[in-house]
Amino acid sequence: MDMLEGKKVVTANCQSFHVNRVLKTAKIIAYYFTASWVNHPDLLEKLKAVYEEGKRRHSGMEVIYVSADTEEKLFTKHFKEHGPWYSIPFGNTLAEVLRWRYNITCMPQIVVVRKDGLIVTRRGTRELEELDIDVLVTWTDYIQ
Template identity: 55%
Template sequence: MDMLENEKLIMKDGHQILAVKYLKNAKIVIYFFSASWVENTRDLVDKLKTLYDENLKRNTKMEIIYVSADTEETHFQKDLSKQGPWAAIPFKNNAADTLRWRYDITCLPQIVVVKKDGSIISRKGKDELEKLGINVIVTWSDYVQT
């Protein structure tokens, strides 16, 4: 993915990983746009965790990246600790602004699902996940040729 080609991502435990390494086997990237101050995201994060686990079982080659809009690092770190086992754009990294601009994120939380090349599968990922649950894997995977 060209936008993240030279970027590092941060994992929940604090270690960093190159985005190209993290996305090496991914066919689909799920961008989860949120922030610590966004209310009532626990249910959504739980659904993402369930989706992530099911993705691993089915080997559907999806990866999630958390993109925070936090302006204070302590808030970012606290919110990151509540996320699942996926990567995040590090605090105050320009890639977060670039992703919000590219995918026209105007409210939070939002989930944008893209192919590895960045082309959009769904801008309504949050609504689709809430409506379909883990079955959204089938819907999103249909957009990717095997």
């Protein structure tokens, strides 16, 4: 969480929260790297299902939407349509820093990390596609 420490995230209805509050009970963070021009509805539906199941099971997983959009209108529309999770605010350089840190060269990509920053997987997209809802067990097995 070191990169997020002291930062803010937003919800789809534009509410802003300190990330420390949002991630207080989180054990793993799934960074969902995408943009408005990325069309991958099957992956999105699977991620939503895993997120909802994680909430139901109190798994300690939180999703952070990291957009590569360069127009705020496109970012806002896409984020509102694509998830019940939190996002790095539009225009915040943290989105670029996260893309660089996790070497994101194509989208969509999911990188899962423990709250202490240890990488659980850089292949979250592939794992989600292959394992579907069972990926939740795979990802949360890394929680100590």
